Amino acid sequence: MSPCLRQEVVPAEPELVPVGRQPYRDAMARLGAAVNVVTTDGPGGRHGFTASAVCSVTDDPPTLLVCLNRGSSASAIVHANRVLCVNTLAAGQQELSDRFGGRVPPAERFEAGKWQPGVTGAPVLLGALASFDCRIARFVEVGTHDVLFCEVVGLGDEGAREGLMYFLRGYHALRGASSD
Ligand SMILES: NC(=O)c1ccc[n+]([C@@H]2O[C@H](COP(=O)([O-])OP(=O)(O)OC[C@H]3O[C@@H](n4cnc5c(N)ncnc54)[C@H](O)[C@@H]3O)[C@@H](O)[C@H]2O)c1
């Protein structure tokens, strides 16, 4: 009689590293995200910053969220204006992402790109993949950031079909289907 061979199944343990700021960032760098230039205008003045931390919350009422570092020069201005426009960048617009991501001082950021005021007065980028003109309904403080809950009051869509993704600390063009 042949011996009954039993294979021992050892459950694989994932190799988890302790959570610190840098390991957290390294892991988050693996989450591909759309790139957005978030703009504002009003009593606090005009400003803009690049943000990948943007997410849909609910479609009734249409609401998205933006996470904004309170240490950013945009923070006080966004609080004063209580409006913003999320301009989702199309492929080829990475120079705008770097510019609004801190490479250029705030006063010079709007020198590139074509802008026009939306319903709220926040600058809308012509040629963006999509634009979401918003009134900020609520600010929630979490750690170093404010989570801005924004009600969308106007939409822009000029029909661009190629998006811009930020993944592993680099930009990547993302092509959509050729027709809907
Ligand atoms: N949510 C954010 O505030 C945020 C997101 C992306 C990038 N950034 C900033 O842009 C610059 C370039 O970023 P990178 O992606 O090339 O390299 P990075 O190593 O600084 O960031 C890697 C990833 O970690 C997350 N992250 C980075 N800084 C964060 C912060 N302060 N709070 C919450 N999450 C954060 C983001 O998902 C980012 O893509 C850095 O100065 C970074 O702080 C900030």
Ligand SMILES: Cc1cc2c(cc1C)N(C[C@H](O)[C@H](O)[C@H](O)COP(=O)(O)O)c1[nH]c(=O)[nH]c(=O)c1N2
């Ligand atoms: C690709 C990418 C993505 C993000 C950012 C940068 C880049 C390059 N930055 C950082 C933000 O744009 C930057 O801090 C400000 O523009 C710097 O502004 P000041 O120098 O403070 O005016 C950023 N900041 C933030 O508060 N929320 C976010 O989601 C992001 N996302």
